[in-house]
Amino acid sequence: MTGIRITRRTWLIPAICLAFILFFTVFGERGLLRIYEMRQEKQRIEHTVADLRIENQKLRSSIEALRSDRHQLERIARKELGLVRPNEVIYQFPPSGSK
Template sequence: MKGPFQKRVYLILAGCITFILFFTVFGDKGLLRIFELRQDMARVQARLGDTRAVNETLKREIVALKGDHRYVESIARKDFGLVRSNEVIYQFSPETKP
């Protein structure tokens, strides 16, 4: 009589352990979810670093635009094609190769 009862206890324990292991690995707060969240966090931190670098560049450009007249002049020349009143511009057509 002890034999079948003991088998049932072992099966119930094995089932409980399997159930617990399944949810430990595959559950909402399981190991796989933790791994995915860590990967997401690494990606977000990389994007944050890139965004901070862009922000620093933009801050330096704002300071230059507010205080450096030579920088403003170079932007006006490069982006808008502006020239001073006493300057002469020579334009050459691009060479064509035979």
């Protein structure tokens, strides 16, 4: 009988240790789940960076157009600031559908 109890204890202690190690391998701070989450976050950040690079390039193109193209600058000044040339007449109409 005592030989059977020793055998059970012999298997129980390594089994508990193995379960402990597996738990932290999967769920620990540096476990498999955390690694998966970090990879997902890395992909989201890389996507955001790619979008920001595209937007940055568009803004650089706009800046270059404003520096080199006087017509572009005039168009924006007229549209956004409402500027007009001397002796120009501006006609303003009410929005359609209003009385």
